[in-house]
Amino acid sequence: MSDHPGQPVAPIEAFEPPYYVAVFTTVRSPEQDGYRETNARMEELVREVPGYLGMDHAQTPGGLGITVGYFRDADALTRWRTDAEHRAAQRRGRDQWYQSYTLHVAKVERSHGFSRP
Amino acid sequence: MSDHPGQPVAPIEAFEPPYYVAVFTTVRSPEQDGYRETNARMEELVREVPGYLGMDHAQTPGGLGITVGYFRDADALTRWRTDAEHRAAQRRGRDQWYQSYTLHVAKVERSHGFSRP
Numbered sequence: 001m002s003d004h005p006g007q008p009v010a011p012i013e014a015f016e017p018p019y020y021v022a023v024f025t026t027v028r029s030p031e032q033d034g035y036r037e038t039n040a041r042m043e044e045l046v047r048e049v050p051g052y053l054g055m056d057h058a059q060t061p062g063g064l065g066i067t068v069g070y071f072r073d074a075d076a077l078t079r080w081r082t083d084a085e086h087r088a089a090q091r092r093g094r095d096q097w098y099q100s101y102t103l104h105v106a107k108v109e110r111s112h113g114f115s116r117p
Numbered sequence: 118m119s120d121h122p123g124q125p126v127a128p129i130e131a132f133e134p135p136y137y138v139a140v141f142t143t144v145r146s147p148e149q150d151g152y153r154e155t156n157a158r159m160e161e162l163v164r165e166v167p168g169y170l171g172m173d174h175a176q177t178p179g180g181l182g183i184t185v186g187y188f189r190d191a192d193a194l195t196r197w198r199t200d201a202e203h204r205a206a207q208r209r210g211r212d213q214w215y216q217s218y219t220l221h222v223a224k225v226e227r228s229h230g231f232s233r234p
């Protein structure tokens with residue numbers, strides 16, 4: 001993710017459409033036991049999904065978190081959604097780590113980037 | 118936005134597809150003069166766009182910011198993109214406030230929400 005220490009902070013680039021975004025907006029619960037380890041494992045695991053393009057993440061302290069995953073096509077997203085280890089993490093998220101969340105899965109029609117010269 | 122003081126923090130709900138998301142990922146520059154006022158004005162202005170559904174925002178301190186705007190259809194997004202005051206703010210963003218950004222505009226195909234009972 002983009003807020004890891006030691007990595008330069010930059011948004012993920014604009015890919016050539018079509019591609020998919022999975023927008024995951026979260027408010028965490030007070031029960032965070034095991035979250036960090038599982039999150040790190042999921043970041044590792046998603047990189048193995050063919051068609052995975054990258055991820056952006058931002059977290060307001062004590063507030064909303066937004067993770068955006070980028071995928072080349074719907075098959076890549078299906079593979080990630082149905083991964084057994086990921087499914088177990090999803091269940092634990094509902095049971096323990098999240099107060100509330102929303103997932104929006106969408107097909108990108110246009111995109112562009114800007115970077116200061 | 119969801120991180121305003123005094124407002125309860127919750128992600129925007131899952132609407133009935135299809136609808137649109139505009140995912141705006143940013144890294145700010147050191148030049149932030151006028152940003153806060155313009156941002157507040159843009160939040161006010163976008164609410165007047167017919168078909169505007171809501172907005173999520175998260176900001177990692179010193180890192181990435183992600184704003185996700187939700188719109189009922191492509192017309193609503195076009196109206197917002199081409200608003201004269203918004204266009205002036207976009208120019209100022211490139212000239213001054215942003216080190217880099219990416220915009221992904223996408224049509225939502227499925228969504229779901231979770232809230233702890």
